[in-house]
Amino acid sequence: xxxxxxxxxxxxxxxxxxxxxxxxxxxxxxxxxxxxxxxxxxxxxxxxxxxxxxxxxxxxxxxxxxxxxxxxxxxxxxxxxxxxxxxxxxxxxxxxxxxxxxxxxxxxxxxxxxxxxxxxxxxxxxxxxxxxxxxxxxxxxxxxxxxxxxxxxxxxxxxxxxxxxxxxxxxxxxxxxxxxxxxxxxxxxxxxxxxxxxxxxxxxxxxxxxxxxxxxxxxxxxxxxxxxxxxxxxxxxxxxxxxxxxxxxxxxxxxxxxxxxxxxxxxxxxxxxxxxxxxxxxxxxxxxxxxxxxxxxxxxxxxxxxxxxxxxxxxxxxxxxxxxxxxxxx
Amino acid sequence: xxxxxxxxxxxxxxxxxxxxxxxxxxxxxxxxxxxxxxxxxxxxxxxxxxxxxxxxxxxxxxxxxxxxxxxxxxxxxxxxxxxxxxxxxxxxxxxxxxxxxxxxxxxxxxxxxxxxxxxxxxxxxxxxxxxxxxxxxxxxxxxxxxxxxxxxxxxxxxxxxxxxxxxxxxxxxxxxxxxxxxxxxxxxxxxxxxxxxxxxxxxxxxxxxxxxxxxxxxxxxxxxxxxxxxxxxxxxxxxxxxxxxxxxxxxxxxxxxxxxxxxxxxxxxxxxxxxxxxxxxxxxxxxxxxxxxxxxx
Numbered sequence: 318x319x320x321x322x323x324x325x326x327x328x329x330x331x332x333x334x335x336x337x338x339x340x341x342x343x344x345x346x347x348x349x350x351x352x353x354x355x356x357x358x359x360x361x362x363x364x365x366x367x368x369x370x371x372x373x374x375x376x377x378x379x380x381x382x383x384x385x386x387x388x389x390x391x392x393x394x395x396x397x398x399x400x401x402x403x404x405x406x407x408x409x410x411x412x413x414x415x416x417x418x419x420x421x422x423x424x425x426x427x428x429x430x431x432x433x434x435x436x437x438x439x440x441x442x443x444x445x446x447x448x449x450x451x452x453x454x455x456x457x458x459x460x461x462x463x464x465x466x467x468x469x470x471x472x473x474x475x476x477x478x479x480x481x482x483x484x485x486x487x488x489x490x491x492x493x494x495x496x497x498x499x500x501x502x503x504x505x506x507x508x509x510x511x512x513x514x515x516x517x518x519x520x521x522x523x524x525x526x527x528x529x530x531x532x533x534x535x536x537x538x539x540x541x542x543x544x545x546x547x548x549x550x551x552x553x554x555x556x557x558x559x560x561x562x563x564x565x566x567x568x569x570x571x572x573x574x575x576x577x578x579x580x581x582x583x584x585x586x587x588x589x590x591x592x593x594x595x596x597x598x599x600x601x602x603x604x605x606x607x608x609x610x611x612x613x614x615x616x617x618x619x620x621x622x623x624x625x626x627x628x629x630x631x632x633x634x635x636x637x638x639x640x641x642x643x644x645x646x647x
Numbered sequence: 648x649x650x651x652x653x654x655x656x657x658x659x660x661x662x663x664x665x666x667x668x669x670x671x672x673x674x675x676x677x678x679x680x681x682x683x684x685x686x687x688x689x690x691x692x693x694x695x696x697x698x699x700x701x702x703x704x705x706x707x708x709x710x711x712x713x714x715x716x717x718x719x720x721x722x723x724x725x726x727x728x729x730x731x732x733x734x735x736x737x738x739x740x741x742x743x744x745x746x747x748x749x750x751x752x753x754x755x756x757x758x759x760x761x762x763x764x765x766x767x768x769x770x771x772x773x774x775x776x777x778x779x780x781x782x783x784x785x786x787x788x789x790x791x792x793x794x795x796x797x798x799x800x801x802x803x804x805x806x807x808x809x810x811x812x813x814x815x816x817x818x819x820x821x822x823x824x825x826x827x828x829x830x831x832x833x834x835x836x837x838x839x840x841x842x843x844x845x846x847x848x849x850x851x852x853x854x855x856x857x858x859x860x861x862x863x864x865x866x867x868x869x870x871x872x873x874x875x876x877x878x879x880x881x882x883x884x885x886x887x888x889x890x891x892x893x894x895x896x897x898x899x900x901x902x903x904x905x906x907x908x909x910x911x912x913x914x915x916x917x918x919x920x921x922x923x924x925x926x927x928x929x930x931x932x933x934x935x936x937x938x939x940x941x942x943x944x
Contacts, residue, residue, distance in 0.1 A: 390769030393906025394853025400768075401855050402735035402756075402780065425764060426756070426778050434755050439724045447756050449735070449778070522732040522870035524855040525780075539853040575727040 319346055320641055323488040325478050325502070327351035328360035329455065329626045330615050331494035332462035337630035338492075339469040342641060348488075349466070352477035352498075355459065359496055362515055362585040364536035364543040365453040365623040366401070366526055369419040374595065374621065377628025379423050384627040385451040394539050397457025401537060402426065402449040403526030406442035406572070412530060413446050425449035439574045442529065452526075453623050454538045478502070485602060485610035490640055492613050492633060496590040499616030505596065508617055510588035512549040514561045517541050518579040533568040541582055544569045548589075548620075555586045592617025597629055599636045611640045648673045651815050653833065654825035655679035656688040657786055660793040662823050667800040677797065678815055680808040680829065687827065688786035690846065690918030692867040692874035693730070694857065695719060695782045697750050699842055699879055702925040705749040713753050719782040722789075730788030734868040736857030739765065739776035755780040772903070773860075781857075785869050809833060817936030824944045827921035834944075836927070841919035843883035845892040847875040851910035864899040872913055875900050881922065888915045 324335045327349050335347050355361055367385065369378045389398045407413050413429075421427040430445040438445075463473075478484060481502055484491045493499050500508035520542040527535045535544045545565055562584075570577055596614045603609050613636050615629050650673050652663045663677050683689050695716055697708060722731035737760065751757045760776040770776070798804070809815060812833060815822065830836040851873050858866040867874040875896050893915060901907045927944045935942070 386767065386769065389906070391905070393909070394851070395909060399853050399855055425768065426758065426760075428756060428758065430756070437720055437724065437755060447780075521852060524732065524734055524868055537855060574725060575723070578727050 320490060321488045322347045322490045322492065322637075323484045324349045324492040324494060325484070326494035326496055326499070327355065327459075327463070327473065328358050328494065328496055329453075329459055329462070329622055330496065330618065330629065331492070332459055332466060333626040333630035334492050334494055334615055334633045335471055336462055336466055336469070337627070337634045338637060339466065339471060341634050343469065345641070347466075347470075348472040348474055350474050350476050350478050350484075352475070359587045359590060360455045360459050360622070362587045363455045363623060364515065364538055365397075365455055365458060366536045367424070367450045367452070367624045368416075368621075369423070369624055370415075370531075370619075370621055372419055374625055374628075375419065375423070377625045377632065378420065378621075380628035380631050381625055382423050382451070385453060389451060395457075396461040397454045397459075397539065399452045399454075399537070399539060400449065401452050401524075401526055402447070403528070404430070404438075404445050404447050405528040405531070406438060406445045407530050408443045409530065410444055413444050416446060420448075438572075440571050450526075452536060452538065453626075455623070457539060458623070481602060481612055482604050485604045485608065486606070488610060490611045490613065490637060492615060492637075494615050496616060497588055499590070499596075499614065500592075503612070503614060507592050509551055509591045510553040511591045511619065512552040512554070513546045513587045513589055513620075514557055514565060515543045515545040515585045515587065516562070516565060517543055517582040517585070518576065519582055520576055520579045523573070523576070527573060529568070529572045533565075533572055535569060535573055535576070542576075542579070544576070550591070553588050555588075557584045557586055589620050590617060590622070591619035595625070595629065597632050597636075599640075611637075613637060648821075649819050650675050650821050650823065651819040652677045652823040652825055653679065653809060653812075653815065654827060654829065655682045655790075655794070656686045656825070656827055657691075657784075657790065658827065659823070659825035660790060660797065662825050663797050663802060664793055664800075666823075667797065667802060671800075674801070674803070675797070676803040676805060676819070678805040678807065678809060680806075682804075682806065683790035683794065684787055686786070686790070687918045687920065688790055690844070690916045691786050692846070692869060692876075693784040693786055693789070694734075694867045695754075695784070697748075699920065699922065700926075701922075704925070708926075709749050709753070712750055716753050716782060719784045722784070723782055728788070729792060730785035730870065732783050732785075732868065732870055733780060734783055734857045735778070735780040736859070736868075737770075737776050737778050738859040739770060739773040740861055741773055743775050745775065751779070770903070783868060788870070812933070812942070813936050815935065817938055819935075819940065821941045821943065822935060824942055828919055830921075830944070836923075839921055839923050840882050841884055842922040843878060843880040843885065843917060843919055844876060845878045845888060845896065845915065845917045847893065847896055847915050848872045848913045849875060849907070849910035850913060851907055854904070854906055854910075858904055860899065860903045864896070864903065866900055866904060866907065873910065875907075879920075884919065886917045886919065888917060
């Protein structure tokens with residue numbers, strides 16, 4: 318009996334998990350479920366700068382960074398992967414030291430700016446770090462994952478999954494990558510949206526990322542520049558307000574005055590699927606008819622979804638390993 | 648006080664503006680055979696990095712370079728749409744030669760990259776590299792801006808070719824000779840010679856760094872395009888685009904940076920860099936139309 322795998326969610330977590338599984342088990346029967354067009358998901362909008370916030374996720378971050386390095390070297394732009402250098406400015410030394418502890422040995426070229434170098438910015442801060450990292454922009458990288466998945470025979474279905482049991486009847490292994498909705502499926506109320514706003518502008522001369530603290534950001538994409546953002550815990554309205562715009566433009570122009578004439582191309586709201594800790598674990602369940610099936614949870618990545626996507630996907634593969642070897646003829 | 652500047656490239660225009668800035672009451676006239684977009688400065692990538700300089704006076708070069716860097720830096724962070732931009736990137740070599748560049752404290756974030764990190768990044772053919780952040784000032788954007796500013800400040804223009812310095816007439820108190828390669832015929836300075844460069848301008852917006860590969864290949868950032876190079880052919884006056892040079896530039900750069908393969912080629916251009924064993928920056932007293940004048944070269 319061949320194992321049938323269902324992945325709930327076609328965002329970066331779902332697609333990465335499915336692809337990692339298919340790279341390890343090329344004959345696996347995989348179906349990916351999504352309940353809305355990709356453009357309406359949280360994974361569509363991010364500029365995807367690789368950047369880590371928590372020490373506990375270093376291993377997964379490193380695995381993702383290695384993967385992006387490989388994709389960048391072999392393919393580059395058409396996969397939505399770019400090598401980008403830049404700075405984070407802050408008056409909060411602890412904030413920058415935390416960044417250093419999280420990723421100085423993972424990203425390239427990590428360093429602290431010297432005193433005379435701080436003056437190069439229009440409104441300098443007390444401290445600044447520099448590093449070279451990757452961006453994996455949602456709107457290009459995830460479609461690239463999807464193309465790869467289709468080439469490997471993965472199937473895609475448009476359906477809102479309302480219970481794991483409904484899938485458990487047909488599938489042996491269900492990967493829960495439903496992002497903001499993942500908690501509902503497993504009675505976990507810890508997933509909370511954190512609203513973010515990105516404004517896309519035309520400023521192709523801006524080749525670096527530049528941040529002030531972690532909330533005033535500018536990140537170049539393959540064709541434009543993203544500026545933003547906000548981090549509103551618990552807020553989930555999807556319409557940009559005039560207040561959002563004024564707040565973001567004030568902060569961004571203070572950081573980068575030369576953006577003042579930049580033409581706005583689009584505006585986007587994303588809801589980061591936040592959880593105190595990422596949930597990545599395995600549980601066995603039973604359908605009403607007593608059929609056992611396995612669930613692997615991979616959700617709650619908050620603001621680090623893209624950064625941790627491949628590392629988490631590899632962990633999914635490892636957890637799935639024992640199940641797949643028992644139940645299939647692969 | 649009336650001053651004549653000969654030459655409208657980056658040197659001539661910068662000189663003219665600097666004079667207007669320092670001496671607002673001076674009447675400045677700029678005489679040139681060509682203006683942007685037809686000067687060498689338009690072809691250049693405007694990359695701040697001392698290059699192909701045989702001038703041994705590193706102290707002086709460092710000072711000129713540092714002041715220029717600061718000037719471009721002010722443009723990059725304060726004024727929009729000047730043609731100034733920041734770029735970070737790598738210079739890598741296939742040998743282990745470590746040069747001690749006199750300009751390494753002028754640029755930002757300068758550091759040596761280990762062979763291991765180079766290989767981690769996927770540049771397996773290279774043994775040593777440096778990383779730094781520098782500026783670019785695109786001539787084709789900046790020159791027209793400077794020209795507008797020059798005119799707003801009351802500057803006058805004359806669009807004509809001079810066969811010698813007397814051609815400017817006898818009415819100026821001082822003259823600035825910023826004629827580049829033109830100095831050969833303007834003042835008979837035969838030590839000025841062309842260093843021919845051919846480049847390919849491409850669009851590859853997913854590439855955000857500059858790269859210099861050894862001595863003969865480079866990928867430099869401009870605002871809406873990337874400049875691929877290069878050649879440095881001494882005493883070569885040929886401004887036609889050569890297929891052999893194209894092959895060298897394209898094949899080499901795409902081999903070192905495969906992500907370039909999807910780049911869209913916009914145009915190919917050549918420029919003649921005005922080389923000289925040393926940069927001539929000095930004043931002399933000289934007869935112009937029979938009268939002794941101060942000429943600053």
